[in-house]
Amino acid sequence: MKLSDKTALIPVDMQQAFDHAPWPKRWNDKVDANGLSLLSAWRGAGRPIVHVRHxxxxxxxxxxxGNPGNAFRPGFEPQNGEPLVTKSVNAAFIGTDLDLRLRRAGIDTIVVFGISTDMCVSTTVRVGSNMGYKVILVEDACDCFDLADSDGVQIAAADIHRAHVATLRADFAEVVTTAGIVSRI
Incomplete structure (x- = not known):
């Protein structure tokens, strides 16, 4: 099923800091390639993109x-007047004008990807869904980190990702792959 013209791409926190300490190990070595593929397809189709930076x-x-880690990962910088929303909390809708921008543009569906699945991506997906947007999560264009549980036992990033994607699929978003969503443009 083709995407409607009222669909925007929302890359979340594709920033350089996540490649260096103190950030823990990530799992998805294809996050950049998949994210860049999404941006290329969206730009090629002339569809709206709203970048989010923490x-x-x-x-x-x-x-x-002002810190080097705040900068976008190579290739993820806004281009040709693409809007940028900056946030200081997990959800891209909280304390920003993202909702206003999307509504003024007539957007009713958002396609979300970025870092990290379990934090800023998940929170943005949940809030967007609660605000009435149809949300599509591109699971293979997301990444997250190894984390310790309350007993100090490490939980692998891939397991954290899988659990969060399952939760989001259950109630907040349609979950797709990069190839799957690009084929719908």
């Missing part, structure tokens, strides 16, 4: 404005 307000954060 501008941390926490002292010493690698995601703080």
């Amino acid at each position: 501008d941390s307000v926490e002292e010493g954060s690698t995601l703080g404005p």
Whole structure:
């Protein structure tokens, strides 16, 4: 089924900080290639893109404005006037004008990908769904980190990703692959 003209791509926090300490190990070595494929397809079709960047307000954060880690990963920078929304919390809709931008553009469906699946991507998907948008999550264009549970036992990033995608699929979003969504443009 083709995507409607009222569909926007929302790359979330595709930033350089996530490649360096103190960030833990990630699992998806195809996150950049898949994300760049999405951007290329969207741009080629002339469809709307709204970039989201995390501008941390926490002292010493690698995601703080002016720090090298705050910069976009190579190829993920907004181009040709594509709008940028900056946030300081997990959800791209909280404390930003993302909802206003999307509604003014007549957008009713958002396609979301980025870093990290279990935090800013998941929160953006959940809030967007609760606000009435049809949400599509591109699971193979997301990434997350190994994390310790309350007993200090490491949970592999791939397992965290899989659990969060399952939860989002159950109630908040249609879940697709990069190839699957590109074929619908």
